[in-house]
Structure formats: structure tokens, C-alpha cells
Amino acid sequence: MAEALDHTPAHPIAPETAHAATHGFLTRYVWSQDHKVIAVQYSCIAIFTGLVGLVLSDLMRLQLGFPGVFEFINAERYYQLVTMHGMIMVIYLLTALFLGGFGNYLIPLMVGARDMAFPYLNMLSVWVFLVAVIVLMASFFVPGGPTGAGWTLYPPQVILPGTPGHDWGIVLMLVSLAIFIIATTMGGLNYVTTVLQLRCEGMTLMRMPLSVWGIFTATILALLAFPALFVSAVMLMLDKLLGSSFFMPALVSMGQARAYQGGSPLLFQHLFWFFGHPEVYIIALPAFGVVSDLISVHARKAIFGYRMMVWAILAIGVLSFVVWAHHMFISGMNLAFGFFFATTTLIIAIPTAIKVYNWLLTLWRGDIHLSVPMLFALAFISTFIIGGLTGLFLGNVSVDIPLSGTYFVVAHFHMVMAVAPILVVFGGIYHWYPKVTGRMLNDTLGQLHFWITFLGTYLIYFPMHYLGMLGMPRRYYAYAGYEFIPPSAQALNAFITVVALIVGVAQLLFVVNLVWSLFRGAPAGPNPWRAASLEWQTPQTPPVHLNWGERLPVVHRWAYAYSVPGAAQDYIAQNAPPQAGGDEPEQGTLRQERGS
Amino acid sequence: MAVVWTLIAMVVGSLAFHLLSPWWLAPIASNWGRIDAMLALTLLITGVFFVVLNLGLAATIWRFRHRDGHRAAYRPDNRRLERWLIVGTALGIAALLAPGLVVYADYVVAPHDALVMEVLGQQWKWSYRFPGADGRFGLVDARFVSPTNPYGIDQKDASGTDDLLVPGDEVHLPLNRPVKVLLRSNDVLHDFDVPPFRARMNIVPGTVTSFWFTPTQTGRYEVLCAQLCGVGHYNMRGFVVVEDAPVFERWLAARSTFAATLSAAVASVDPLVASGQALAQGKGCIACHTIDGRSGVGPTWKGLLGQTARFTDGSSALLDASAARQHIRDPRARTLQGYPSVMPKVELSDAELDALVAYIAAQK
Numbered sequence: 001m002a003e004a005l006d007h008t009p010a011h012p013i014a015p016e017t018a019h020a021a022t023h024g025f026l027t028r029y030v031w032s033q034d035h036k037v038i039a040v041q042y043s044c045i046a047i048f049t050g051l052v053g054l055v056l057s058d059l060m061r062l063q064l065g066f067p068g069v070f071e072f073i074n075a076e077r078y079y080q081l082v083t084m085h086g087m088i089m090v091i092y093l094l095t096a097l098f099l100g101g102f103g104n105y106l107i108p109l110m111v112g113a114r115d116m117a118f119p120y121l122n123m124l125s126v127w128v129f130l131v132a133v134i135v136l137m138a139s140f141f142v143p144g145g146p147t148g149a150g151w152t153l154y155p156p157q158v159i160l161p162g163t164p165g166h167d168w169g170i171v172l173m174l175v176s177l178a179i180f181i182i183a184t185t186m187g188g189l190n191y192v193t194t195v196l197q198l199r200c201e202g203m204t205l206m207r208m209p210l211s212v213w214g215i216f217t218a219t220i221l222a223l224l225a226f227p228a229l230f231v232s233a234v235m236l237m238l239d240k241l242l243g244s245s246f247f248m249p250a251l252v253s254m255g256q257a258r259a260y261q262g263g264s265p266l267l268f269q270h271l272f273w274f275f276g277h278p279e280v281y282i283i284a285l286p287a288f289g290v291v292s293d294l295i296s297v298h299a300r301k302a303i304f305g306y307r308m309m310v311w312a313i314l315a316i317g318v319l320s321f322v323v324w325a326h327h328m329f330i331s332g333m334n335l336a337f338g339f340f341f342a343t344t345t346l347i348i349a350i351p352t353a354i355k356v357y358n359w360l361l362t363l364w365r366g367d368i369h370l371s372v373p374m375l376f377a378l379a380f381i382s383t384f385i386i387g388g389l390t391g392l393f394l395g396n397v398s399v400d401i402p403l404s405g406t407y408f409v410v411a412h413f414h415m416v417m418a419v420a421p422i423l424v425v426f427g428g429i430y431h432w433y434p435k436v437t438g439r440m441l442n443d444t445l446g447q448l449h450f451w452i453t454f455l456g457t458y459l460i461y462f463p464m465h466y467l468g469m470l471g472m473p474r475r476y477y478a479y480a481g482y483e484f485i486p487p488s489a490q491a492l493n494a495f496i497t498v499v500a501l502i503v504g505v506a507q508l509l510f511v512v513n514l515v516w517s518l519f520r521g522a523p524a525g526p527n528p529w530r531a532a533s534l535e536w537q538t539p540q541t542p543p544v545h546l547n548w549g550e551r552l553p554v555v556h557r558w559a560y561a562y563s564v565p566g567a568a569q570d571y572i573a574q575n576a577p578p579q580a581g582g583d584e585p586e587q588g589t590l591r592q593e594r595g596s
Numbered sequence: 597m598a599v600v601w602t603l604i605a606m607v608v609g610s611l612a613f614h615l616l617s618p619w620w621l622a623p624i625a626s627n628w629g630r631i632d633a634m635l636a637l638t639l640l641i642t643g644v645f646f647v648v649l650n651l652g653l654a655a656t657i658w659r660f661r662h663r664d665g666h667r668a669a670y671r672p673d674n675r676r677l678e679r680w681l682i683v684g685t686a687l688g689i690a691a692l693l694a695p696g697l698v699v700y701a702d703y704v705v706a707p708h709d710a711l712v713m714e715v716l717g718q719q720w721k722w723s724y725r726f727p728g729a730d731g732r733f734g735l736v737d738a739r740f741v742s743p744t745n746p747y748g749i750d751q752k753d754a755s756g757t758d759d760l761l762v763p764g765d766e767v768h769l770p771l772n773r774p775v776k777v778l779l780r781s782n783d784v785l786h787d788f789d790v791p792p793f794r795a796r797m798n799i800v801p802g803t804v805t806s807f808w809f810t811p812t813q814t815g816r817y818e819v820l821c822a823q824l825c826g827v828g829h830y831n832m833r834g835f836v837v838v839e840d841a842p843v844f845e846r847w848l849a850a851r852s853t854f855a856a857t858l859s860a861a862v863a864s865v866d867p868l869v870a871s872g873q874a875l876a877q878g879k880g881c882i883a884c885h886t887i888d889g890r891s892g893v894g895p896t897w898k899g900l901l902g903q904t905a906r907f908t909d910g911s912s913a914l915l916d917a918s919a920a921r922q923h924i925r926d927p928r929a930r931t932l933q934g935y936p937s938v939m940p941k942v943e944l945s946d947a948e949l950d951a952l953v954a955y956i957a958a959q960k
Binding site: 074075076079148149150156157162163164249250251252253254255256257262263264265266299300301302303304305307330331332335338339342343346347349350353354356361363364365366367369370375378379381385386389390392393396397398399402403404405451455458462463466467470471473475476477478479481482483484488489492560563564565570584585 | 597598599602603606610613614617618619620621622628630631634635638639641642645646649650652653656657660661662666667668669670671672673674677678681682685686689692693696697699700701703704719737738739741743748779782783784785787789791792794795796797798799800801802803805807818820821822823824825826827828829830831833875883893936937938942943
């Protein structure tokens with residue numbers, strides 16, 4: 001039966017996959033092995049967790065804007081809010097959503113596969129991810145509450161009295177991270193294998209949409225970087241529970257001599273950032289890829305410099321493993337390292353700048369439709385420009401010295417790896433929701449959501465750079481009594497808090513839109529954006545299990561055949577017959593050469 | 597087209613904000629003017645990119661907005677343009693990196709004639725040490741830390757006996773002389789940060805880190821901690837006073853040596869109060885409780901006993917010695933109004949508790 005479904009002998013449908021197509025609510029929507037259902041499950045869990053993270057950030061802003069007014073936010077709780085907000089947003093929202101959500105949905109559809117290579121493992125991945133989230137959330141309810149050591153979890157303080165959650169909270173955090181890494185590894189092996197092995201006929205690597213390139217490269221980074229976090233979590237756990245001294249030197253805590261001896265706190269920082277810096281790109285690369293596709297589709301124009309875009313993604317991926325210690329310029333590591341890591345860090349700006357130029361050059365002479373996904377993509381470019389440029393301050397070691405640990409850093413990384421990627425997440429969801437559900441998201445709600453989010457986040461983070469210049473340190477519960485901080489800084493903090501609350505509440509518009517449009521949204525049709533890439537060419541919308549009906553698609557061109565001269569319409573689908581034209585540039589040159 | 601106007605408004609607004617903002621670097625008070633110069637150079641170059649790219653984006657959206665009948669051009673590639681962009685960007689990056697590394701090369705190596713000062717970061721206070729007459733610090737180790745020896749100086753090492761200790765939160769430095777700062781901690785990570793000096797470094801237990809600077813302006817500067825060190829992190833304050841060399845020398849000469857503090861700790865007026873003081877320091881109480889009337893994470897001890905105070909549960913009671921004993925034994929049972937319920941339970945023998953309470957009671 002499997003072979004009857006599939007006429008491409010290289011890709012027979014595995015019997016167990018076909019089996020999962022059986023009907024019934026539980027197998028279809030809960031214990032599903034369909035990558036599309038798993039993608040939605042991943043996304044829903046991640047978005048729910050992200051909303052928790054959002055509430056935490058607004059609570060934190062309440063204390064910063066109006067210190068002492070909200071008595072339930074004491075110093076201990078404040079540090080717990082900071083820590084949990086950071087970890088949730090970086091790991092459980094953005095990483096999970098880009099890889100587990102976007103990766104799961106888009107990879108098989110975009111490369112013309114029926115499903116992921118290992119559907120059962122894929123299903124396991126999402127349920128293990130759910131366990132990680134539950135363990136994480138449980139830390140809110142244990143004695144002492146969640147850990148408040150900052151999301152970087154630096155020892156020694158993370159497991160010593162004086163830091164909130166040093167008993168139970170940190171253990172649950174480490175367990176949750178370890179479980180999360182297991183889930184990510186199961187998912188990641190799947191994504192890589194699928195991209196390498198299950199592409200349909202004609203889908204060469206250099207014909208893949210940049211979304212797939214971004215997610216694929218980010219997944220490889222995840223598979224290489226997360227083990228560093230995994231081992232540091234295990235070692236820290238041993239230090240905490242068994243009294244080993246991987247990261248713990250001889251020390252005195254609260255007047256009590258502790259039995260630790262000879263460990264190195266800096267070792268943890270190296271391990272953490274060996275994971276932590278690639279992690280930035282695990283989030284950024286999928287965002288780069290997705291936004292490239294949004295811009296190309298909604299500007300009706302071929303992505304500019306596709307090959308260079310692919311090479312830039314790969315170059316950034318490789319370089320991201322040799323820049324980690326720019327997070328540690330003044331950590332107390334050997335100062336000579338600063339020369340090396342400042343150099344590598346500034347070099348990574350070159351492929352990153354190329355991406356920005358190419359996005360702008362894609363828009364240039366385009367036919368720019370200001371749809372909601374496009375608005376988010378344009379806002380991403382602007383936000384990413386600021387976040388990228390401020391990276392040149394912090395990456396250049398001598399400039400980093402006075403700015404490190406201040407609000408400049410907070411402003412920089414929120415711009416570049418929080419706001420910018422989340423704008424892409426929104427843009428991507430507005431873009432692909434019609435394919436996922438068959439209905440359009442409401443445009444008015446979308447516009448409102450966009451404007452409040454874009455303007456709001458700019459008003460929050462742009463002035464914050466200046467607080468950092470002033471020298472305001474981050475991770476402070478209160479600033480009262482510091483003479484070098486003028487009262488006007490407090491007024492600015494109050495302003496930022498008010499905007500943050502508005503932006504926070506505005507995200508409800510998005511949630512409402514997601515739910516409302518599921519039932520009442522305008523029917524989308526198979527390809528509302530007139531996009532060329534393969535996921536829009538499925539025989540059904542939403543695509544059914546195994547995606548392609550009886551025959552796998554056959555691809556004849558790249559994903560960016562927009563506004564090809566002489567073509568009847570302004571896009572040519574990747575699987576349109578070869579005579580429709582629209583070859584990728586290199587392929588076109590080759591054919592001409594062969595013909596002459 | 598709102599997005600075009602928004603982008604233009606963002607650029608204009610950001611430039612105006614930059615020019616009008618009252619929030620800017622604290623006036624510099626050290627030799628590291630070149631760090632500020634690097635910052636200004638970076639700001640200039642990135643500022644140009646910020647304006648050009650954002651306005652370019654706005655102009656592109658305006659010019660190539662969708663209109664009926666318009667069709668996008670087909671131009672998927674331009675190798676020469678890409679090469680030029682790569683070369684141009686690389687040059688811009690090099691123009692930032694090269695001078696930055698030159699400045700950093702100076703930061704890495706402290707001058708030989710620098711005055712050496714040790715900073716001891718502790719949850720959540722600062723103390724300092726100078727090497728004394730012999731110019732050498734006594735050896736230290738966390739296992740030597742005790743109420744009478746909070747620095748953890750090795751009493752068997754002769755070079756430590758003349759070390760000058762500055763246990764308060766204020767240290768003095770001479771004007772225009774390079775200072776090499778050695779940084780040490782016996783508990784957790786800290787960061788010795790004086791914003792007007794620009795230079796700084798994390799403090800890592802188990803190792804000694806360092807940086808150097810030359811104070812170039814007299815004045816009294818705030819010290820803060822810039823590496824999260826626990827619940828009292830935001831309250832880890834101190835001061836550096838920069839003064840002319842002769843004044844500094846007089847101040848330094850008046851500091852007690854390690855040997856003197858040891859014997860003073862033994863021969864204090866009231867031995868009970870003295871050992872209470874040592875306990876307050878050794879057990880970390882002073883991180884949250886001051887004795888000078890300032891409010892910390894917890895209430896100041898100055899005049900605390902004898903007051904009638906309200907608790908978070910609404911009750912109120914006279915704070916006397918027995919109430920203090922009760923509270924130290926079971927800190928979370930009730931909490932004073934206006935303070936977080938964060939006091940850790942500290943292991944104390946009955947005798948130690950007597951001493952500690954005597955010390956608290958002595959703060960009138």
C-alpha cells in the first residue's frame with residue numbers, strides 16, 4: 001500500500017508512518033507522528049511558555065519603573081523574575097519555536113518530503129519538550145522558588161545561600177534543561193537527516209529556500225552546542241548534590257567555610273558561552289532564513305545573491321563557535337584572549353552585514369506589498385540593524401570594558417536576539433497560518449498588533465542604550481541612593497515600564513487573532529501570497545498527512561522565481577514544468593553554456 | 597506608507613534623542629580617555645550606518661511600493677556589487693577593530709611603578725588591603741577566614757603582618773599615580789565597578805584578577821558591584837576617594853596593620869560585644885544590616901532595639917533582646933513591615949547568639 005502511494009522508489013513510505021494516518025482524534029492530534037501536528041504542538045507549548053515569560057518581564061518592569069510600590073516584588077522575587085524570564089524566552093520560547101515549530105512544519109513541506117525521517121522520534125521530541133516545560137514550571141512551586149541566579153546560572157552563587165532558589169529551584173532548572181536538550185537532540189537529528197536524505201527529486205541543496213538553510217544550519221549548531229550546556233548542567237548538579245568541585249573553589253559562604261576545593265567558576269562560564277553564543281545564532285539563523293523568504297515573496301522579487309546568502313549562513317554558523325569568550329572580556333580570564341575573540345567577533349559582522357545588504361537589495365526594484373508579514377519583516381530589518389551595530393560596541397574589547405554588565409548590554413541583546421527574532425516569528429506566523437489552518441489571520445488585528453509591538457519595543461530598548469552609557473548596571477533590584485544615576489533616569493525607567501506593559505497586553509491581540517481566525521478567518525485558498533516555494537503547492541490546504549497525495553512533487557527550479565521576464569504571472573512554482581522557465585541564475589548560465 | 601514615515605521618524609527621533617539626552621557617560625576621572633574615544637569612534641561609524649541603512653530602507657519601500665500594473669525587476673545577482681560591499685564592510689570593521697586593539701594592548705599591561713591595592717569583594721560589601729611597609733601582600737586562603745580574620749590572611753606568613761587593612765566601605769587613592777587593582781573574593785563572583793574610571797574587572801573566587809588605571813580627578817566616587825552576586829547585589833556600595841598624594845599618604849599611614857587588628861580583636865573593651873562584631877562580619881549579617889542608620893536589605897541595627905515595630909502580618913511588638921534572639925533563631929517566622937522576608941537562618945551557638953545580640957544592642 002505504501003508503494004501505491006508513492007511513485008518515487010527512493011522514498012518509499014515507511015509502514016509505521018502510513019499506519020499513523022489512521023483516523024481518530026487521539027492518533028491525529030495528540031499522539032500524532034505527523035510533522036505538521038507536532039509543529040503545532042511545539043508552537044502552542046512554546047507560545048504558552050513565552051506568555052509566562054512575558055508576564056514575568058512585565059512584573060520585573062513594574063519594580064524597575066515604580067520601585068517599592070509593588071510590595072510582593074521583593075529582591076528575591078525580582079531576581080527570580082529576571083532569571084526565569086531570560087531562560088524561558090531564550091530556550092523554551094525562541095529555540096523551541098524556531099526549531100520545533102517552524103522547523104517541523106516547514107522542512108518536510110519545503111523540501112518535498114512526506115514527513116520527517118523519523119516520525120516516531122519526532123513525536124517523542126515534543127512530549128519530552130513538554131516534560132521539560134512542566135519541570136521548569138514546577139520550580140515556581142517548590143520551597144524557595146525558582147533559581148534567581150540570572151539565566152547564565154553562574155557558579156558559585158547559583159548553588160549557595162544568598163541566591164534565591166539555591167536549593168530546589170536550581171536543581172529543577174538543571175533537570176529541565178537536560179530534558180530539553182534531549183528533546184532538541186531528538187528533533188535535531190530528525191531535521192538534519194530529513195534535509196540531507198528526504199529531499200524530493202530536483203530539490204538540490206542550492207535550490208532549498210533560505211528558511212530551510214537557516215533552520216538546517218541552526219540545527220547543526222544546536223547539535224554541537226547543546227552538549228556543552230548538558231555537561232555543564234550535569235557537572236553543576238554534581239557540585240550541588242554530591243559536593244564535587246568542578247566549578248567551586250575553596251570558599252566561605254555566609255560565614256561558613258564550605259568543603260569545596262579547587263574548582264573553577266570560569267570553566268563554567270567557558271562551557272556556558274561555548275553553548276551560549278552559538279545559541280544566539282540557533283535563534284538568529286532561522287530568523288534570517290524565514291525573513292529572507294518573507295521579503296522575497298512579499299516584494300515579488302528573487303532573493304538577491306542567494307548563493308552569498310547561503311554561504312553567509314554557513315560562515316556565521318562556523319564562526320559562531322569561535323567567538324564565545326566575547327561574553328567574558330572582563331570575566332577574569334587571561335586578558336590575552338581578548339585580542340583573539342574581539343577579532344573573530346568583528347569578523348562575524350561581515351557575513352551578517354552582507355545579509356542585511358542583500359535584504360535591502362532584494363527590496364530594491366521590487367513590488368513591495370505591505371502585508372502584515374511584510375511589515376514584520378521590514379521591522380525586523382530595522383531592528384536588526386540597530387542590534388547588529390550595537391554589537392560592534394560590545395564585540396570590540398576596549399569599548400566593551402565600560403559597557404559590559406550595563407543596560408547597554410540589555411538593550412543590545414534584546415534588540416538583536418529578542419525583538420528581531422520575535423518579529424520574524426510573528427511575520428512567519430502571519431505568513432504561514434493560512435497554510436496551517438486554511439484561513440487568513442485577521443488583518444486589522446494584525447496591523448494593530450504590528451504597530452504596537454514594533455513602535456513599543458523601539459521605545460523600550462532604544463533609550464535603554466543610554467542608561468547603559470550612563471553606567472547603570474543590569475540585574476539591580478533598585479537604584480535608590482546611587483548619586484551618579486540622576487532622577488531623570490528613574491523617570492525614563494517609569495516610561496519604559498509603561499510602554500512595556502502596553503506591548504505586553506498587546507500580545508493578547510495576537511493570541512485572540514490566532515484563536516478567532518481559526519474559526520472565523522477568511523478562507524485562504526492554497527496559495528494566498530502567490531508564493532513559489534513548495535509548501536504552497538500541496539494538493540490540499542491545510543496539507544493532509546503525508547503531504548503530497550499519491551506522487552511526490554518534482555522540482556525544476558529554485559524557490560525564488562519571482563517576476564521572471566516573459567513569464568505569464570509574477571511567480572513560477574518550484575514544481576511547475578521545466579518549460580515554465582525561471583531557473584536559478586547559475587543553472588541558467590550552465591544551460592546556456594551547454595546549449596552554445 | 598505609514599512604515600516609511602515611521603522609519604524616517606525613527607531615524608530623526610533617534611538622532612534628536614542622542615543630541616538632547618541627559619543620559620550619557622559619567623564624566624571621566626581616569627586615564628582611560630582613549631576608551632571614550634573608541635566609543636565615540638564606534639558611535640560615529642555605526643551612527644552613519646544606522647542612518648544610511650534605515651533611510652535607505654525607507655526610500656526603497658517608498659519608491660518600490662506596490663502599485664497596480666507595476667512589476668518587480670528580475671535581478672537575482674550582482675557579483676561585482678557584492679564584492680564591493682564585502683570589501684567596504686571589511687574596511688569599516690578593520691577601522692574599528694585596529695584602534696580598539698591598540699587601546700586594549702595598554703589595558704592588558706599595568707605599569708611597573710603602579711601602586712598596588714587589593715579589593716576584597718564579599719557578599720555584600722567591599723574592603724581593601726595595601727601591602728604595607730614591605731611592599732608585599734601576605735598570603736591568603738579561604739580556609740583562614742574567621743571572624744577575627746575576614747580577609748583570610750595567613751598568620752604564619754611574615755609579609756602579611758604589616759598589610760594595611762581598610763575594612764570600611766571607603767578607600768582612598770592618590771591622584772595621578774597608576775593603580776594596579778588586585779581583585780579577590782572568598783565567596784562568589786563580583787565586579788569592582790566605578791563608572792567614571794571606565795576600567796574594571798570581575799572578581800572570581802579561587803583566583804586573583806586585576807586591572808589598572810590612573811585616577812586623574814580628585815573627588816569621591818561610588819563603587820558598585822556589576823556582576824550578580826546574590827540577593828544583596830544591588831546594595832553592595834562603597835566609595836573611592838581620590839586625593840592629592842600627601843593627603844593620601846597621611847590617610848594610608850593611619851590604617852591599622854593586620855597584626856594590630858588581630859590584637860585589637862582580642863583586647864576589645866567589652867569582649868562580648870567585640871566577638872559579636874566579629875560574628876556579624878563573619879556570618880555575613882552586615883551585608884544587609886548597617887550600623888550607621890542607612891537602611892539595607894534589612895533594617896539598620898542603629899537604635900533598632902528598644903523600638904516598637906510593625907510586622908508584615910499586621911502585629912506589632914517591642915523589639916528587645918529576646919525578640920532579637922527569637923528572630924535570629926527563626927528568621928522567617930515574622931518579618932518587619934517594609935522589608936523582604938529573605939533573612940537566612942544562620943547557625944549560631946547560644947554563646948555566639950548572646951554575643952551577636954549584645955553587639956546589636958550596643959548600636960544605639
